[in-house]
Amino acid sequence: MRGEPILEVKGLQVEIPVEGAVLRPVRGVDLSVSRGETVAVVGESGCGKSLTALAIMGLLPRAARYTCERITLKGEALTNASPRRWRQLRGDRIAMIFQDPMTALDPCYRIGDQMREILQQHRRISSQAARERSLELLRKVGIPSPEERLSQFPHQLSGGLRQRVMIAMALLCEPELIIADEPTTALDVTIQAQILRLLREIQRDTGIGLILITHDLGVVAGMADRIVVMYGGEVVEVGACDDVLSRPLHPYTEGLMRSIPVPGQTKRGDLLGFIPGIVPRQVGERTRCGFIDRCPYAVESCATGPVPLSAVGNGREVRCAIPAEKRDPQAWNRLAEAS
Amino acid sequence: MTNDVLIMRGVTREYAVGGPFAKKKTLKALRGIDLTVSRGQTLGLVGESGCGKSTLAKILLGVEEPTAGIVLVDGRPLNSYDRLERAKLIQPVFQDPYSSLNPRMTVEAIISAPLAVRGVGTRVSRRKRVEELAAEVGLPRHLVDAYPSQLSGGQRQRVAIARALIGEPKILICDEPTSALDVSVQSQILNLLHRLKQELNLTMILISHNLAVVHHLADEVAVMYLGQIVERGPSEEIFERPHHPYTDALLKAVLIPRPGSRLPDLGLQAEFPSPVNPPSGCAFHPRCPYAQADCSRIAPATRGERRSYRCHYPLNLAEASLTSAAS
Numbered sequence: 001m002r003g004e005p006i007l008e009v010k011g012l013q014v015e016i017p018v019e020g021a022v023l024r025p026v027r028g029v030d031l032s033v034s035r036g037e038t039v040a041v042v043g044e045s046g047c048g049k050s051l052t053a054l055a056i057m058g059l060l061p062r063a064a065r066y067t068c069e070r071i072t073l074k075g076e077a078l079t080n081a082s083p084r085r086w087r088q089l090r091g092d093r094i095a096m097i098f099q100d101p102m103t104a105l106d107p108c109y110r111i112g113d114q115m116r117e118i119l120q121q122h123r124r125i126s127s128q129a130a131r132e133r134s135l136e137l138l139r140k141v142g143i144p145s146p147e148e149r150l151s152q153f154p155h156q157l158s159g160g161l162r163q164r165v166m167i168a169m170a171l172l173c174e175p176e177l178i179i180a181d182e183p184t185t186a187l188d189v190t191i192q193a194q195i196l197r198l199l200r201e202i203q204r205d206t207g208i209g210l211i212l213i214t215h216d217l218g219v220v221a222g223m224a225d226r227i228v229v230m231y232g233g234e235v236v237e238v239g240a241c242d243d244v245l246s247r248p249l250h251p252y253t254e255g256l257m258r259s260i261p262v263p264g265q266t267k268r269g270d271l272l273g274f275i276p277g278i279v280p281r282q283v284g285e286r287t288r289c290g291f292i293d294r295c296p297y298a299v300e301s302c303a304t305g306p307v308p309l310s311a312v313g314n315g316r317e318v319r320c321a322i323p324a325e326k327r328d329p330q331a332w333n334r335l336a337e338a339s
Numbered sequence: 340m341t342n343d344v345l346i347m348r349g350v351t352r353e354y355a356v357g358g359p360f361a362k363k364k365t366l367k368a369l370r371g372i373d374l375t376v377s378r379g380q381t382l383g384l385v386g387e388s389g390c391g392k393s394t395l396a397k398i399l400l401g402v403e404e405p406t407a408g409i410v411l412v413d414g415r416p417l418n419s420y421d422r423l424e425r426a427k428l429i430q431p432v433f434q435d436p437y438s439s440l441n442p443r444m445t446v447e448a449i450i451s452a453p454l455a456v457r458g459v460g461t462r463v464s465r466r467k468r469v470e471e472l473a474a475e476v477g478l479p480r481h482l483v484d485a486y487p488s489q490l491s492g493g494q495r496q497r498v499a500i501a502r503a504l505i506g507e508p509k510i511l512i513c514d515e516p517t518s519a520l521d522v523s524v525q526s527q528i529l530n531l532l533h534r535l536k537q538e539l540n541l542t543m544i545l546i547s548h549n550l551a552v553v554h555h556l557a558d559e560v561a562v563m564y565l566g567q568i569v570e571r572g573p574s575e576e577i578f579e580r581p582h583h584p585y586t587d588a589l590l591k592a593v594l595i596p597r598p599g600s601r602l603p604d605l606g607l608q609a610e611f612p613s614p615v616n617p618p619s620g621c622a623f624h625p626r627c628p629y630a631q632a633d634c635s636r637i638a639p640a641t642r643g644e645r646r647s648y649r650c651h652y653p654l655n656l657a658e659a660s661l662t663s664a665a666s
Contacts, residue, residue, distance in 0.1 A: 158611065160610055161610065191611075193602060193604075217522075221598065243598075246598040261554065261555040265595075268555060268574060274524070274526040275523035
């Protein structure tokens with residue numbers, strides 16, 4: 001049921017030289033999004049999910065180098081595209097929604113000016129027409145009294161309104177792909193639900209492909225068609241949203257699911273699961289499984305070489321050498337009790 | 340003396356806002372808070388940004404003075420204690436362990452500071468106490484001599500908890516204690532707080548916007564909206580049968596990480612109102628899906644004692660109690 005692919009990324013790597021070493025926060029990530037599909041990229045801080053998004057958008061920090069085997073947008077190969085070509089694409093055919101709308105919007109310019117700039121960058125359009133298009137989108141994202149908002153500065157809007165403005169700006173040029181990096185993390189819970197519903201509706205109407213980057217599995221459950229779980233710069237698990245949530249295959253995904261208290265399912269004071277240890281610094285080549293130090297199932301063979309991402313049927317892929325049936329079902333409980 | 344460690348009566352806090360060029364206005368951050376917390380209880384304080392929960396924490400910590408109303412801790416007004424006495428009674432654990440620990444102090448110095456400023460014990464005895472507490476909160480012993488920059492987020496939060504506990508405070512105020520942490524680490528801190536709460540019979544005020552966290556730790560829940568407590572009661576009852584429409588919306592907004600869950604339609608109108616210019620009548624009426632005409636005129640009073648709410652048209656009330664509440 002997946003439509004035509006919009007974006008395909010293969011073998012994306014990001015390297016950041018630091019004093020005496022090279023950090024490798026993204027190590028060969030493959031990612032694809034189809035028309036009307038929402039792909040959630042899930043992981044905790046330092047897993048490389050945001051850098052992956054920035055690399056796709058060509059917005060990496062200057063110190064970072066990135067290489068990619070192949071990146072195509074609707075069939076157009078962009079692997080060696082010039083910075084000029086990227087500037088044309090950004091904001092026009094690929095748009096991004098950032099986590100914190102206060103820092104993503106320019107505090108010195110009125111909302112209307114910021115929106116007009118995007119349109120005039122990509123289209124030959126009069127200021128009057130740009131204004132009308134901006135108004136149309138502000139209405140579409142449910143902003144009350146949009147005429148007034150156009151002449152306001154970002155600080156005059158509430159967090160929820162600012163995020164709506166960000167979404168309106170992302171939609172200005174009718175992009176084919178939106179990358180949303182933690183779009184609701186900075187918002188209150190009641191606003192979060194509204195913004196997510198808005199994104200979902202817009203996507204249904206327009207068939208935009210959406211890459212949703214988040215650490216919140218609750219957001220994922222409500223939004224995503226497919227989940228890509230990242231750990232230590234690698235994709236460790238891929239699958240349809242409900243499949244992965246009901247039957248996580250990678251020990252890391254399992255650990256995450258066990259860590260979350262859920263009202264109605266966990267009781268007050270229940271011992272919650274957790275993943276021991278911390279995310280290691282991502283330097284050097286992989287010579288063994290990246291999750292080995294924190295994995296309750298790890299055996300000797302996990303240390304003999306890097307673990308490949310292998311397909312296990314049903315559109316699912318997992319990067320783990322120990323098949324589910326060979327895992328000790330009590331491993332997590334023992335871990336929690338030992339703490 | 341009763342078992343109530345903390346009693347707040349009609350606590351109000353107003354701020355004058357507006358710069359030199361704008362008209363001065365009054366921002367009512369807290370509008371008459373009545374709250375009682377018993378010893379050994381954990382009170383979860385829930386609400387969105389701007390509802391006044393952080394102002395409440397500041398008042399309890401003595402950083403802010405209430406404009407009106409009284410705060411009694413252990414039967415005595417809070418402002419009758421001096422600074423050190425107050426620090427002995429109430430200790431905070433803040434949200435962000437990256438900015439709440441002094442980067443130039445070692446973990447030992449940070450944890451023992453509350454004792455050192457009061458001149459309790461000797462350097463050696465304090466060191467011993469720090470090591471005991473580090474073990475208690477699950478901090479590896481070799482990290483006692485480390486600096487915060489050498490610790491992970493979860494370890495830093497353990498340091499913050501140990502520092503708060505070393506003076507054996509009566510009340511622990513946790514302001515979003517796990518919001519800055521990753522999920523897999525958050526659960527460890529939740530496990531730790533729950534264990535400490537039981538072992539030390541701690542009285543805890545847990546401020547959080549994350550209802551799953553509150554559900555996991557709190558015995559009682561108070562829901563705040565625009566400087567007022569709109570609903571209060573035992574945790575289970577609040578989560579199972581919320582009376583206030585706002586509580587209901589907050590509960591619906593919890594996104595469950597389980598297959599097949601949908602994005603909830605909260606039915607909430609508009610956005611959070613400005614505390615400078617609160618709506619007339621019930622503060623929630625512009626957003627409330629059940630609002631009637633009189634909601635915009637008459638502010639609902641608090642009904643009920645142990646399980647209280649501020650609403651003209653409460654939800655999930657049995658017929659019998661509805662008539663008794665109306666009488």
